[in-house]
Amino acid sequence: MSKPRQPTIKDVARLAGVSKTTVGRVVNGEDLRVAEKTRARVLAAIEMLGYERNIVASSLRTDQTLMVALSIPDIMNPFWPEVARGMQDTCEAQGYTVALLNSDWDAGRELVHLQTVRRNRFDGLVLNPIRIADAELRALNTPTVLLGSGDDYPEFDSVGSDSVGAVNTALEHLIALGHRRIGLIAGISQRRRPDARYHCYIEMHQRCGLPLDLGLVVRCPYSQAEGAAAMCQLLSLANPPTAVLAGNDLLAIGALIAAKEAGLTVPDDLSIIGIDDIDASSTTSPPLTTVAKPKYEIGVQAATLLLERMRGEQPGAPRKIVLEGELRVRNSTCPPR
Amino acid sequence: MSKPRQPTIKDVARLAGVSKTTVGRVVNGEDLRVAEKTRARVLAAIEMLGYERNIVASSLRTDQTLMVALSIPDIMNPFWPEVARGMQDTCEAQGYTVALLNSDWDAGRELVHLQTVRRNRFDGLVLNPIRIADAELRALNTPTVLLGSGDDYPEFDSVGSDSVGAVNTALEHLIALGHRRIGLIAGISQRRRPDARYHCYIEMHQRCGLPLDLGLVVRCPYSQAEGAAAMCQLLSLANPPTAVLAGNDLLAIGALIAAKEAGLTVPDDLSIIGIDDIDASSTTSPPLTTVAKPKYEIGVQAATLLLERMRGEQPGAPRKIVLEGELRVRNSTCPPR
DNA sequence: CCGCGTCTGGGGAACGTTCCCATACGGGCA
DNA sequence: TGCCCGTATGGGAACGTTCCCCAGACGCGG
Numbered sequence: 001m002s003k004p005r006q007p008t009i010k011d012v013a014r015l016a017g018v019s020k021t022t023v024g025r026v027v028n029g030e031d032l033r034v035a036e037k038t039r040a041r042v043l044a045a046i047e048m049l050g051y052e053r054n055i056v057a058s059s060l061r062t063d064q065t066l067m068v069a070l071s072i073p074d075i076m077n078p079f080w081p082e083v084a085r086g087m088q089d090t091c092e093a094q095g096y097t098v099a100l101l102n103s104d105w106d107a108g109r110e111l112v113h114l115q116t117v118r119r120n121r122f123d124g125l126v127l128n129p130i131r132i133a134d135a136e137l138r139a140l141n142t143p144t145v146l147l148g149s150g151d152d153y154p155e156f157d158s159v160g161s162d163s164v165g166a167v168n169t170a171l172e173h174l175i176a177l178g179h180r181r182i183g184l185i186a187g188i189s190q191r192r193r194p195d196a197r198y199h200c201y202i203e204m205h206q207r208c209g210l211p212l213d214l215g216l217v218v219r220c221p222y223s224q225a226e227g228a229a230a231m232c233q234l235l236s237l238a239n240p241p242t243a244v245l246a247g248n249d250l251l252a253i254g255a256l257i258a259a260k261e262a263g264l265t266v267p268d269d270l271s272i273i274g275i276d277d278i279d280a281s282s283t284t285s286p287p288l289t290t291v292a293k294p295k296y297e298i299g300v301q302a303a304t305l306l307l308e309r310m311r312g313e314q315p316g317a318p319r320k321i322v323l324e325g326e327l328r329v330r331n332s333t334c335p336p337r
Numbered sequence: 338m339s340k341p342r343q344p345t346i347k348d349v350a351r352l353a354g355v356s357k358t359t360v361g362r363v364v365n366g367e368d369l370r371v372a373e374k375t376r377a378r379v380l381a382a383i384e385m386l387g388y389e390r391n392i393v394a395s396s397l398r399t400d401q402t403l404m405v406a407l408s409i410p411d412i413m414n415p416f417w418p419e420v421a422r423g424m425q426d427t428c429e430a431q432g433y434t435v436a437l438l439n440s441d442w443d444a445g446r447e448l449v450h451l452q453t454v455r456r457n458r459f460d461g462l463v464l465n466p467i468r469i470a471d472a473e474l475r476a477l478n479t480p481t482v483l484l485g486s487g488d489d490y491p492e493f494d495s496v497g498s499d500s501v502g503a504v505n506t507a508l509e510h511l512i513a514l515g516h517r518r519i520g521l522i523a524g525i526s527q528r529r530r531p532d533a534r535y536h537c538y539i540e541m542h543q544r545c546g547l548p549l550d551l552g553l554v555v556r557c558p559y560s561q562a563e564g565a566a567a568m569c570q571l572l573s574l575a576n577p578p579t580a581v582l583a584g585n586d587l588l589a590i591g592a593l594i595a596a597k598e599a600g601l602t603v604p605d606d607l608s609i610i611g612i613d614d615i616d617a618s619s620t621t622s623p624p625l626t627t628v629a630k631p632k633y634e635i636g637v638q639a640a641t642l643l644l645e646r647m648r649g650e651q652p653g654a655p656r657k658i659v660l661e662g663e664l665r666v667r668n669s670t671c672p673p674r
Numbered sequence: 675c676c677g678c679g680t681c682t683g684g685g686g687a688a689c690g691t692t693c694c695c696a697t698a699c700g701g702g703c704a
Numbered sequence: 705t706g707c708c709c710g711t712a713t714g715g716g717a718a719c720g721t722t723c724c725c726c727a728g729a730c731g732c733g734g
Contacts, residue, residue, distance in 0.1 A: 052455050120393070
């Protein structure tokens with residue numbers, strides 16, 4: 001079980017009868033000047049020994065680890081795997097490896113993640129911020145891209161989906177169908193900022209001249225069970241809504257199930273619309289109408305910005321990318337009766 | 338944008354008025370003997386400078402990177418996030434960081450992942466093998482734990498769920514309900530070994546004295562769309578089955594939707610059972626009966642074995658852990674009419 | 675024939691840590 | 705008083721790479 005040392009650049013040099021500098025030259029760039037004959041000899045030696053460049057040593061010298069971190073709340077939350085995949089594909093294509101960090105919406109773990117990035121000298125970080133302060137992020141002194149609106153971090157690049165736009169899209173869909181009493185199951189985010197979805201809901205009502213009834217708004221944590229409870233609450237109203245917008249699909253699915261259990265037929269008795277388009281949304285019955293977020297694309301864009309920053313290009317102003325959601329009309333919405 | 342070097346052990350030493358060796362001693366172990374007064378001075382200096390141990394340099398010296406890799410087919414496949422999370426939680430608790438690698442069932446990418454592990458000198462690897470040969474894995478010369486049966490890799494630890502057992506459990510459930518014509522939608526695995534589920538199905542029929550009709554077996558790739566197509570095929574039979582077992586929940590959900598579209602009522606007209614218990618399974622209508630696999634636990638166990646190997650404990654024989662599935666009876670199964 | 679530029683290759687320091695060994699300093703004991 | 709041992713600290717090499725700088729070889733024009 002003892003580990004026989006992997007061959008080093010020196011072993012290759014000895015075998016090829018050249019100096020380690022020369023070996024370094026052929027291993028690294030194609031552009032470095034070294035005679036064709038020598039190069040061939042070195043390559044043969046590399047092949048023979050099965051030499052692999054030791055990135056750890058290389059990192060120490062060059063200050064480049066070829067590793068980036070992705071810190072998200074929870075990979076088990078159905079929103080994140082696609083984002084992670086988008087980022088991973090993009091980074092891998094450029095030779096970077098992605099370390100996965102789950103913060104669980106915990107400020108402490110988030111801090112630990114920053115420490116991990118610093119200690120391991122990762123080259124970059126993509127972060128869905130929980131409570132981290134702008135100053136702490138700047139002190140990290142590492143290229144960083146934020147996932148989300150990034151409003152609290154004016155100096156950083158960010159990639160998010162347009163939550164306000166998504167609420168607008170969903171509401172417009174419902175209003176276009178003829179609904180005028182629309183319930184809102186607003187999630188309570190664990191983050192600092194109050195949820196933008198709520199404000200957007202109110203504004204939309206004013207703009208469209210819809211009567212605003214704050215009794216139609218329920219706030220609860222983002223989970224299926226809570227969504228179900230919230231729906232029960234709405235259904236117990238003297239004058240329940242004819243349609244419900246949920247802050248995300250988890251809530252919407254909970255609401256859908258609760259409505260069916262209460263004996264309602266969706267969408268005939270009640271329309272339900274969600275936001276995100278997670279896997280499970282297409283397989284409920286009826287399949288959930290929702291505003292799909294470009295999850296994979298979010299990952300790709302975040303990685304792209306990060307890679308640019310890491311290359312040192314674009315020392316310019318922070319870029320705030322906001323990707324639009326897309327309405328996916330399935331069968332949980334229809335005109336009110 | 339230029340990166341002001343992070344403070345090193347030397348800076349701390351200078352500030353504290355001691356040698357770098359002494360600083361190293363207080364940074365590393367609690368057990369190293371250094372006078373209380375000196376220790377306090379060093380700690381103060383560390384605090385003041387915001388010093389963080391450079392793991393890259395440390396790795397070079399000690400041959401320990403504190404990084405492990407997880408190579409799976411696709412994090413977007415609903416089976417994997419929980420496994421990843423289980424592994425990540427366990428590794429993080431021991432100070433290890435997990436790099437996420439997606440192979441996409443591609444032998445080439447799998448090979449690239451091994452290279453990544455070698456080049457970055459990761460301390461360990463948890464791998465869901467695609468086509469990799471046992472010899473290549475041994476040549477990696479790094480502690481490795483396999484996800485799956487691990488049958489093809491006798492020398493390695495492995496953690497898997499009991500596929501055969503799951504099929505048995507599902508079949509027993511169906512048979513106990515009174516079904517005698519049971520269809521099988523068997524997945525086609527991209528791996529080398531033929532799928533064990535199929536053999537188990539046949540054996541179970543013989544053991545229970547059920548008539549075996551190979552027309553009731555359909556093979557297709559593991560995806561929802563394929564599951565739906567397979568179900569259509571089964572329904573077009575002159576004498577269709579009264580119950581269907583799908584090789585995993587993705588197939589089962591496809592089958593469920595196809596059956597409903599064909600005008601059948603599940604479970605009254607047709608029982609459907611899956612394997613895995615992915616998120617979406619609990620929110621279909623009716624909710625899917627399935628044999629749940631302990632996904633999170635698989636990740637935990639794999640990480641635990643890996644950490645033990647990495648610590649150099651247990652130089653003993655390879656351990657093959659097989660975790661049992663658990664029947665989750667929901668509403669997609671009932672006695673035949 | 676000499677000087678100079680070009681091209682190929684090598685020597686050796688540096689990155690920040692760990693760890694072996696050496697040293698300094700007391701104090702106890704013969 | 706002299707010696708030995710234990711404790712606290714420091715010096716410096718080593719890990720494997722990169723990269724700066726220099727040395728030689730060769731060709732060519734003056």
